Amino acid sequence: MDKINQLDSLLCGAGRVSVTVHTHPDGDAIGSGLALTGYLKECRGLDAVLIVPDEVPESLRFIGRDSAEGEIMAFSQSPTLATERIKTSDLLFCLDCASFSRTCPEMEAELKDSKAPKVLVDHHLDPDIEAFDLVFSQAVVSSTCELLYRILKSLPDVGGDLAKIPMRSLEALLTGMTTDTNNFSNSVFPGTLEMASELIAAGVDRDRILSDLYNQYRENRLRLMGFLLQENMEITPSGVAMMILDKETQDRFDFRQGETEGFVNIPLAVSKVKMSVFLTEEEGKFRVSVRSKRGVSANQFASKYFHGGGHEMASGGKLFFPQDIPSPSDAKAYILNVTKDYFGI
Numbered sequence: 211m212d213k214i215n216q217l218d219s220l221l222c223g224a225g226r227v228s229v230t231v232h233t234h235p236d237g238d239a240i241g242s243g244l245a246l247t248g249y250l251k252e253c254r255g256l257d258a259v260l261i262v263p264d265e266v267p268e269s270l271r272f273i274g275r276d277s278a279e280g281e282i283m284a285f286s287q288s289p290t291l292a293t294e295r296i297k298t299s300d301l302l303f304c305l306d307c308a309s310f311s312r313t314c315p316e317m318e319a320e321l322k323d324s325k326a327p328k329v330l331v332d333h334h335l336d337p338d339i340e341a342f343d344l345v346f347s348q349a350v351v352s353s354t355c356e357l358l359y360r361i362l363k364s365l366p367d368v369g370g371d372l373a374k375i376p377m378r379s380l381e382a383l384l385t386g387m388t389t390d391t392n393n394f395s396n397s398v399f400p401g402t403l404e405m406a407s408e409l410i411a412a413g414v415d416r417d418r419i420l421s422d423l424y425n426q427y428r429e430n431r432l433r434l435m436g437f438l439l440q441e442n443m444e445i446t447p448s449g450v451a452m453m454i455l456d457k458e459t460q461d462r463f464d465f466r467q468g469e470t471e472g473f474v475n476i477p478l479a480v481s482k483v484k485m486s487v488f489l490t491e492e493e494g495k496f497r498v499s500v501r502s503k504r505g506v507s508a509n510q511f512a513s514k515y516f517h518g519g520g521h522e523m524a525s526g527g528k529l530f531f532p533q534d535i536p537s538p539s540d541a542k543a544y545i546l547n548v549t550k551d552y553f554g555i
């Protein structure tokens with residue numbers, strides 16, 4: 211039986227479905243998650259919930275504006291309810307998340323424990339395929355949203371007819387693909403443009419999505435961007451740009467999660483910059499975003515020095531203190547060291 215038929219039969223036998231995504235969910239995670247719950251509820255009549263490890267950032271809440279009450283659950287907000295939900299689900303999905311370890315430790319344990327069939331839909335390198343019963347994994351695709359779009363379209367009840375998929379799911383799919391391609395500036399393949407074309411033809415309002423994504427930020431985002439570029443960005447001799455958003459700067463600009471989305475890409479505009487690293491301080495660690503230009507592996511760099519990974523030119527990881535560096539103020543010296551180690555200058 212091919213994978214689409216396997217998925218269809220899993221759905222036919224399911225009643226209570228939980229969809230999970232990676233921690234610090236981005237547009238692709240929320241977009242694919244809500245596109246799927248929308249389809250499962252409205253087309254298959256299933257009880258479907260999206261469980262995000264931590265809260266959806268304010269800037270992405272618009273994706274769920276047409277979702278049903280209770281369709282999104284944040285594990286960090288309601289751990290008991292979310293745990294119960296996972297325990298009682300008879301089918302689990304893991305989207306945009308190459309392994310359960312990319313959720314959060316408590317969710318990872320519950321997901322591993324569950325006896326329900328587990329389906330992976332993901333576009334990262336090195337997925338943990340052993341952990342799943344059915345795997346849709348493709349790295350040469352813009353986003354999980356694009357992969358999910360093809361899957362939904364191929365299911366027998368849809369049969370290629372987008373009118374059969376709820377409009378809110380179609381909108382969520384275009385939203386997530388737009389954020390993961392950085393609004394069509396990276397990871398765009400022929401199928402990506404085909405998907406966009408088909409979705410717009412099906413009535414998805416792309417202008418509204420763009421306005422929701424890029425024209426609804428608080429003034430703070432631009433002030434913080436200006437500050438980081440002017441006062442904070444440094445470029446190492448090897449051509450690695452770094453910006454470090456420490457706690458003090460976060461307080462100064464009343465930083466909220468999601469407000470620096472895309473900042474890591476900006477330094478790549480400089481000719482001599484081959485890679486860009488953006489650090490955000492959290493409790494006991496920095497969250498690290500890495501982006502590279504063609505020919506330089508952000509993925510290798512993130513896995514070698516930041517316990518992370520992701521995609522070839524867009525990866526992430528963590529830098530712990532005191533394990534990796536004695537204190538947050540040592541982050542800059544660490545990056546200077548590791549870039550020297552990696553590039554030789």
Ligand code: 5GP
Pocket residue numbers: 232236334498499500517518519520521524525526527528
């Ligand atoms: P971002 O910089 O947007 O947070 O993440 C970029 C990419 O790196 C995403 O595909 C994300 O899944 C991956 N990534 C981010 N943080 C981590 C991490 O801590 N570990 C791993 N393995 N991948 C990460």
Ligand code: MN
Pocket residue numbers: 238239306333353354390
């Ligand atoms: Mn993604």
